Amino acid sequence: MQMRKVYNWQLGRNASYIYPQVRPQKQWAMVFDLNKCIACQTCSLACKTTWTSGKGQEYMFWNNVETKPYGGYPVGWDMGILSKLGPQEWHGEKYAGKTLFEAAEKDEKILQHIAADEDWAHPNIGEDEIAGSINKGDWLTLPHRVWMFYLPRTCAHCTYPACLAACPRKAIYKRPEDGIVLIDQSRCRGYRECVRACPYKKPMFNVETRISEKCIGCYPKVEQGLMTQCVTNCIGRIRLHGYLNTPEKAVKENPIDYLVHVRKLALPLYPQFGTEPNIYYIPPIHAPVSYLEQMFGPGVGTAVRTYKNIPNDQTLKGLLVLFGSMEKILSSFKVDDKLAYGFDDKGNEIVKVPVTEPMFVREFFDSKLKVFRQNTP
Amino acid sequence: MIRKIFLVLAIALAFVQGAYGQGKPFVEITSFHKDADVSKVGINDDVWKDVASYKQPLQRQFLLEPKPKDVGVKEVHVQSVNDGRFIAFRLTWKDDTKDDTLKITNFSDAAAIQFPVSSDPLPEYFMGEPKKPVHILYWKAWRTKDQRDGTQSVNTSYPNMTIDMYTFDYKVTGTGTDKTQAQKDMFIPGRAALNPIDSAHKEIIEEASAEGPGTLKTKPVENTVGDAQWQNGTWTLVMRRPMTVADKESVQFKAGERKPIAFAVWEGHHMEGGGRKAVSPAWAEVMVQ
Numbered sequence: 009m010q011m012r013k014v015y016n017w018q019l020g021r022n023a024s025y026i027y028p029q030v031r032p033q034k035q036w037a038m039v040f041d042l043n044k045c046i047a048c049q050t051c052s053l054a055c056k057t058t059w060t061s062g063k064g065q066e067y068m069f070w071n072n073v074e075t076k077p078y079g080g081y082p083v084g085w086d087m088g089i090l091s092k093l094g095p096q097e098w099h100g101e102k103y104a105g106k107t108l109f110e111a112a113e114k115d116e117k118i119l120q121h122i123a124a125d126e127d128w129a130h131p132n133i134g135e136d137e138i139a140g141s142i143n144k145g146d147w148l149t150l151p152h153r154v155w156m157f158y159l160p161r162t163c164a165h166c167t168y169p170a171c172l173a174a175c176p177r178k179a180i181y182k183r184p185e186d187g188i189v190l191i192d193q194s195r196c197r198g199y200r201e202c203v204r205a206c207p208y209k210k211p212m213f214n215v216e217t218r219i220s221e222k223c224i225g226c227y228p229k230v231e232q233g234l235m236t237q238c239v240t241n242c243i244g245r246i247r248l249h250g251y252l253n254t255p256e257k258a259v260k261e262n263p264i265d266y267l268v269h270v271r272k273l274a275l276p277l278y279p280q281f282g283t284e285p286n287i288y289y290i291p292p293i294h295a296p297v298s299y300l301e302q303m304f305g306p307g308v309g310t311a312v313r314t315y316k317n318i319p320n321d322q323t324l325k326g327l328l329v330l331f332g333s334m335e336k337i338l339s340s341f342k343v344d345d346k347l348a349y350g351f352d353d354k355g356n357e358i359v360k361v362p363v364t365e366p367m368f369v370r371e372f373f374d375s376k377l378k379v380f381r382q383n384t385p
Numbered sequence: 386m387i388r389k390i391f392l393v394l395a396i397a398l399a400f401v402q403g404a405y406g407q408g409k410p411f412v413e414i415t416s417f418h419k420d421a422d423v424s425k426v427g428i429n430d431d432v433w434k435d436v437a438s439y440k441q442p443l444q445r446q447f448l449l450e451p452k453p454k455d456v457g458v459k460e461v462h463v464q465s466v467n468d469g470r471f472i473a474f475r476l477t478w479k480d481d482t483k484d485d486t487l488k489i490t491n492f493s494d495a496a497a498i499q500f501p502v503s504s505d506p507l508p509e510y511f512m513g514e515p516k517k518p519v520h521i522l523y524w525k526a527w528r529t530k531d532q533r534d535g536t537q538s539v540n541t542s543y544p545n546m547t548i549d550m551y552t553f554d555y556k557v558t559g560t561g562t563d564k565t566q567a568q569k570d571m572f573i574p575g576r577a578a579l580n581p582i583d584s585a586h587k588e589i590i591e592e593a594s595a596e597g598p599g600t601l602k603t604k605p606v607e608n609t610v611g612d613a614q615w616q617n618g619t620w621t622l623v624m625r626r627p628m629t630v631a632d633k634e635s636v637q638f639k640a641g642e643r644k645p646i647a648f649a650v651w652e653g654h655h656m657e658g659g660g661r662k663a664v665s666p667a668w669a670e671v672m673v674q
Contacts, residue, residue, distance in 0.1 A: 009450045061552040062572030064539050115452035122656070125490040129543075176449070176660050177599045193578035197601065199659030200492075201451065213489045215542045217575025217583040218527075 009117055011109060014168055017255050018279035018305065019103035024110045025282075026117055026173035032187035036165045036225050037252035037264050037286040038239065039274045041328065043293060043315065044246040047073045047135070047158040054241035055162075059224065064216025069131050070223035071238040073160040077299065079134030085209040086278070088121030090302070096280055098306045107282020108170065108207055118170050120204045128212070150294060157292040160246070162238060163210040163223030164277060164285030165189050171222065174205030186251070187286065188225035196220055207281045233352065234335050245332025250339075252286060261340035263327055263350075264288075271324065273314050275304035290315060326363045334359040411669050414439045414646065416465035416472055416638075418674040423471035428612050428621050433475055438462045441648055443663035448511055449598050456663035457652025461496070465671060472638050472673070473625035474498060476648070483615040484653025485526035487537040492658045494526040494615075495651040496622055500636035500644060501668075502594070510647045510668040512595040520636045521593045521601065522609050522624050526653065528589040529613040589613065590624055594634060598660065606632050628673075638673050646671045 011024035055071035072081045080086055089108070096105025111119040138156045146153060165182075169189045172180040179195035180202060182188070191202065191211065196219040202211040203220055211222040226236035234240070235249035250264040258269035267274040267288065274288035291300045293312045300308040318324050326343030330350050339353040343363060350359040374381055421432050441463050445456045461478040476496055484494045499521045501508050508517030531537055539546060550556070552572045553564040570576045575583040581591075581603035590609040595601045609626040628638035638644060645668040651657040 062574070063551055064573060066539060066543075066546050066548045115450055115454065117450050122490070125488050128489050174451075176451075177601070193574045194580050196575070196580065197582055197659070200490075201659060214573075214575060215487050215489060215537075216539050217573060217580060218487070219575045219580055219582055221574055 009112065009115075016107075016168070016279075016282060016284050018276050018284050019107070019282065020101045021103060023103075023107050023168075023282045025168045026109070030182075030184075031167065031254070032182060032184050034185065034251040035167065035187035035253070035286055036230065037250060037268070037288065038162065038236070039248045039264060039267050039288045039290065039331075040160055041246045041290040041331065042157055042159065043290060044244045045073065045158040045160055046244055047075065047160075048243060049073055049132075050241050050243050051160055051238035051247070052131075054237040055223075058226075058237045060221075062216075064214040065221070067128055067131060068212045068214070068221065070210065070212075070221075071160065071162045072131060073158055074132065075135050075137055076157050076159045076295075076303075077139050078137045079132065079159075081131045081133075082123040082127035082209050083130055083133055084127065085121070085123060085207075086303075088123070089119070089207045089281070092119055092121055093280070098280075098301075101306060103280055103305075105280060107280065109168075109173070109282050117173055118205045121207070122204050123209055151296050152294045155295045157295050159289075160238070161208065161210075161277070162236075162287060163189065163225065164208055164283070164287045165223075165225050166286060167284035168282065170205040170207060170281075170283050171202035171211050174201040175199075176201060183227070186225075186227070186230055188227050188230065189222070190224055190227070191220055191222050193217075193219065193221070207278065207283065208285070230337070233337050235337055239332075240335045242332055248331045248338075250337050252288075259340070261342070263330065263338050263341045266323075266327065266341075271314055272307050273311050273324070275307050275311055278303060279305045322363065329361050329363055330359065333361050411665065411667050412439050412441050412463075414463050414465055414669060414671040416467050416474075416671050416673045418640070419466045419468055421466070421468060423466055423468040423473050423625060424610075424627075426466065426471075426473045426623065426625060428475070428614050428623050432466055433464055436464045436466055438464050438477070441665050441669060443648065443650055444666050446649075446660055446662050446664050449660055451661060453655070453657060453661040453663075455655075456650075457655040457657065458650040458663045461648055461650055461665075463648070467628060467638065467640075467673060469640060470628060471625055472628050473623055476620075476622045476624075476650075478620055478650055479618055480615070480620050480652055480654075481618045482652075482654035483526070483620075485530040485615070487527055487530075487542050489542075490656075492651070492653040492656050494620060494653040495524060495658075496620070497521050497523040497649045498624065499647040499649070502634055502636065504645055507645060507668065509597075510645070511664070512598045512601070515596050518594045518596045518634065520604075520634065521595060522626070523591040523593055524589055524611055524613060524622055524624065525591070526613065526615070526620075528586075528591075529611075532589050592635070604632070604634070606630070606635065608632070608635065640673055642673050644671045644673060645669070 012028045013022040014025040014029035016023040051071050060068045108119040140154045179192045198219040211220045239247040239249040252264045255269045258265040260270045276285050291308050323343045326348030330348050336358045338350040340351045342349045441461050445453045458478050464475040499519050502518045513519035553569045555562040588607045590611040592604040593601050608630050611624045613622040648665040650663045
């Protein structure tokens with residue numbers, strides 16, 4: 009297969025791809041704070057009721073939340089492709105291993121793990137399973153000796169999508185205006201090359217229509233300047249949606265650029281796959297760094313240190329408070345002593361929230377009503 | 386890219402033709418004239434008994450990635466009869482596994498016959514080329530099962546699947562609960578987008594045109610009727626169609642004429658689909674009596 013060389017900033021080097029490098033004018037991107045996710049699945053349900061409530065979509069979760077290390081939807085999607093790719097190395101910030109395109113077998117475009125039929129039938133298998141067993145006398149450390157964390161996932165609307173590269177009909181396209189990757193529902197013929205090729209296993213086959221579907225990045229909302237359903241419905245306020253620039257064009261007032269490029273707090277999911285995914289994760293500080301490095305690349309140690317220091321970091325503290333505080337996509341943000349502000353692309357203020365909520369302490373005895381107060385309503 | 390592919394293809398074709406004899410196509414098939422109603426000829430009708438069967442070797446699709454490492458079906462036997470009005474083709478091939486059940490990871494057994502819309506100049510045998518379309522008659526085992534047992538759906542694929550309620554599928558009646566099928570179908574994306582794979586069809590044979598790999602397009606005609614049967618590890622497929630049809634972009638047959646023809650077979654059990662297929666290695670020819 010004749011491959012092109014494209015620049016992948018997540019790998020710090022040129023990497024192989026099927027098509028030449030074409031970046032969109034703006035790139036859809038999402039940041040998740042894994043320290044806050046409680047796997048309530050409100051995002052999954054918000055997505056499901058909005059987009060996949062139809063016949064043939066029963067077990068289709070464009071957004072899902074799985075428990076790491078053992079959970080996964082479809083079952084073993086990550087272990088499947090990681091074991092195929094084998095151990096790979098980073099040299100500092102530069103990826104020295106092979107991407108999935110570079111590791112493609114003869115006559116194939118990309119190295120792939122094919123999920124079995126039953127793998128799609130258990131959307132939340134492994135929920136709450138921990139990484140090991142707790143022994144008598146165990147104590148808490150940071151990171152935890154026995155750990156688990158929740159991983160919410162959507163399509164990564166990759167800069168170099170494997171699904172798009174794999175489609176023999178060019179039925180998959182990446183929108184130049186926002187980088188959202190879509191399957192043309194009138195053009196797809198259900199060959200499932202995208203289902204095979206996507207390492208994140210986000211294109212899914214609809215047996216009712218016999219063609220494939222995937223997360224649409226809530227483009228009808230995005231076109232109106234609104235964040236996606238999974239983001240705006242997140243009750244834990246762990247997510248932020250917006251646009252990401254390439255590192256050399258990073259704007260520090262852009263909240264996504266600030267988290268990903270300026271502070272390097274949010275890291276891409278499995279960058280070694282080589283698709284330049286655009287879902288970024290603030291790693292959970294209680295999980296072992298070695299596991300997290302496999303998942304998010306070599307920046308984990310720095311990100312964890314930065315996160316632990318947030319109580320002393322007014323800008324990051326303010327930005328994290330902005331998560332889940334508005335439905336409109338923020339172009340820029342600002343944090344001062346007391347407040348965090350969000351602005352649209354014309355500089356209009358969209359939102360203003362206190363960085364630290366004021367605390368009120370009520371006396372135990374209510375002298376007016378002559379009763380003791382209870383802390384349950 | 387496409388240009389390069391065609392260049393490679395042309396070289397490959399030249400090589401193949403050189404290797405197999407002075408520019409002659411691989412296989413010459415005769416469509417025998419019979420005094421029978423070919424519009425109704427079935428899979429096991431007597432008419433096939435004394436009609437010569439031509440062995441068409443198949444090989445893996447080798448021009449475009451992804452290419453299958455190997456293919457499940459290495460040869461197909463072809464017979465043809467006509468009565469001057471209708472022409473029928475019977476394809477027989479060995480396939481130990483019957484793959485006609487729809488599931489997320491199931492691939493359908495399938496076969497296709499391809500003709501050039503115009504033989505002068507002859508399009509590339511591999512799905513045609515820009516402005517030189519081919520006409521493809523495409524059968525899928527899924528569609529045969531649909532026709533025989535009722536259209537397969539998520540309920541037949543996954544009978545134990547559970548769902549609380551589909552959108553607009555109210556269990557009560559009253560104001561606001563009456564929705565048309567079209568309104569309900571808005572929640573079935575392929576159907577709402579009028580994808581031809583999902584749209585209503587009568588026949589098990591899909592007619593399509595193509596102007597190069599990746600350009601297959603369903604035609605809005607259903608002139609080809611078919612029957613298929615899997616028995617003892619063998620698929621038998623009959624396709625029959627009028628020799629001439631009104632559609633100018635369809636293949637037309639005339640007695641005494643030679644028509645280029647090509648074949649493809651997909652073995653569902655090997656997860657063959659799309660470009661992962663077995664193909665005849667060049668245009669063959671059918672001589673219409």
